[in-house]
Amino acid sequence: MNRSSQTPSQPGPGAARAVAVGAAASVLAAREAAGAELDALLEKIPPKHADEAVAICRQLAAGGPDTVEKLVKAVGNEFGSQEGVKAKYALHALVVWSARPGADEHRKMVASALAGQLAADHSSELKAFIVRHLQWCGRAEDVPALAGLLGDDRLCEPATQALLALGGKAATDALRGALPKARGKRRATILKALGRQRDPASVAAARREVGVKDGDLRLVAYYALGNIGKADGIGAALEAAGMEAPFERSQAVDAALLLGRRLAEGGQADEAMAVFRKLLAAADGPEKAHERSAALHEMALAGGTKAVGDVLAAMGSGELRISAAAARTAVKLAALLAKDKPKQARQLLLKVRTSTREQAVIQRADSLLGELG
């Protein structure tokens, strides 16, 4: 290595090259030193005591994004390799430690470095490992890196799960943006996620999938309509709930009940009650007694006093499945009404005492009656 003897203010012709070579050599030496230091740290993994582990994490964090990159490479592309075990431990520890409350600077550095690794030429399994760790430590700024994986058959699912964990508008927007091009399993994955995010802009997409051939896609469409819980999803949800195939029908019915719950939570109690009454009317026959109980249960929680008559009638049913479940629902409804509608609450509780033999339910009813005075 040649070093110029001229002063820096007046470099000669070879001086810049010499400085560049010298700088590169310094970086290389620093990296080699850092690599040796990292190897020494990895030899201590797993440490005997948590204090030692924290000290290792501090040293790893001090190494910045370069150390994170080295750790990722040390985990290796081959899934389940013995050689990558210590690096896996170390990277996992660094993520968990850096995401602790009050340590956002560390967390940001680690998450950002991991997100950057998703663009590198790593195997799918290694990227899935990285994505899993972003699921724990990532935030909104890491959404773009994850969104870039939604078009990959292997990585769409873990990326979607990570986006759901991150939550928020950016994640929802990324998922919605990826839906039009998604096919097969990826489409079901992304639509389900939009349902979980309760994205109102996805109701139309969910409605379209209700009648498709792909059974998995239909199932997630029912769920999405239910959980998003908007009135423009009611028609499709109730139509699906009228189908014949038993398991799929049960999913559609449950989704319709969920939609009713969401409507009630959003202040649309009348619309919710209409959904529940339709489901109640459709659940005819002893084999659908559980669906009648479910609709009644939801009516009680959503409708309050509007459901009292239905609950009282159900407690008098000759079908034990119905009357026993109705008694439990009645106690729950009475507890909700006790403060503002004590008369209706008392009416329900007195009926409970004569309609069920379940001692635990009777005791609860007696206890509430005692509070009502």
Added chain:
Amino acid sequence: MRHRNTERQTMATDQITRRRFLHGAAATAATVTIVPRHVLGGRGRKAAPSDTVTYAVIGNGRRKDSGIGCLGARKKIAVCDVDTRHIGGEPDNKTRYTDYRRLLERKDLDVVCIGTPPHWHALPCIHAAQAGKDIFCEKPMTKFIAEGRAVADAVERYGVVFQIGTFKRFNRSGDKSSIVNHKIIRHGLIKDLTGVVQTAGAKNRIGKTALPEQPVPDNLDYEMWLGPAPYKPYNTARVHYNNRFYWDYEGGDLTNFGAHSFDPFQWTFAKDHTSPVKAVPSASWPQHPDAVCQYSWVELTYADGLKVIITGGKGGRKWQGEKKKSMLSEADLDEAGRRKLAELPDPPPLVPFGQAVRTRQQAGGHAESSHRVSTALNLANIAIRMGRTIHYDPVKEQIIGDEEANRFVNIPMRAPWHL
């Protein structure tokens, strides 16, 4: 293996206890009520309490239907497993199934017995409730906290009967000192339980940290075996009991054996409708991202100051906290408190599963209590994995002030599966 003998011994003891209950030998109020035939309704038909109940097994590997004796007179009509070796050959969708969703469509099926790995407990329970079937589910009830809430809500919504596969609370509910303890706490006769400490034991076997990919055997539908769990390449260590020691499928011995000792404690201390507010771990850290590792103990504290220490067996250091007493009694009450205690009714006897199914009552090991047991044990594991104290809101069912830890409460599932 020692743990299997312990489980068998536990089951034998519990079966003896269940027989005593069913035949009314206990001195408590009668648990069997003769109900007129015309009042009862099962699947639309009028049935007497002694009617044979039909059931099917979902997950026919190690446990099969070994816990279902509590159902009483019964007839097994089908088995279901994703490994065709466990169902005696290829599925015929009559007595042998590989997809439990087809099994749930049977109109002649009353009860499902769920013996799958824990990552496959919540969804079959929920789907069974949606199909109107009663449920016997092996412990631990669930893999993560939000699953338990979803199961408990589905059971309540659809009015089905649920029983978890652990029974020691039935013994405790018939024990006088436990009843007194339960009543004192349930009715708020003593509100501050600081210094009251219980212990709950569990084992501590660990998983392997390197699982290279192996070929999937022809008899196993690995995609369905994984179900809602993250995809990871197949290895024999991931399946058929060994899954116990990997975070993707279960919480190790802490949630498995811990359920047996935590459940009776929870009844005795009237905590079936709440959860701890704090979890403090003493464990190896870092834990491995895939494999369950060592722990010594986890200290769980309730809002009223009650502590329960889950201990991980030999090898770990012992808990050194202050312990004033382990149970409450009349002696802990003043005169007014003792008078009040005498006036209060005893808790009703816990209803055995078979009786609950036939009379449509809530079973003794019901879904809400099982969810709360699982919650406590899952909180312990989250604290172990984070290597730090966790604070929990038992009403909102969220971890407070720790975003990373809170992401373990409601873990997204692989599509098309969802809660």
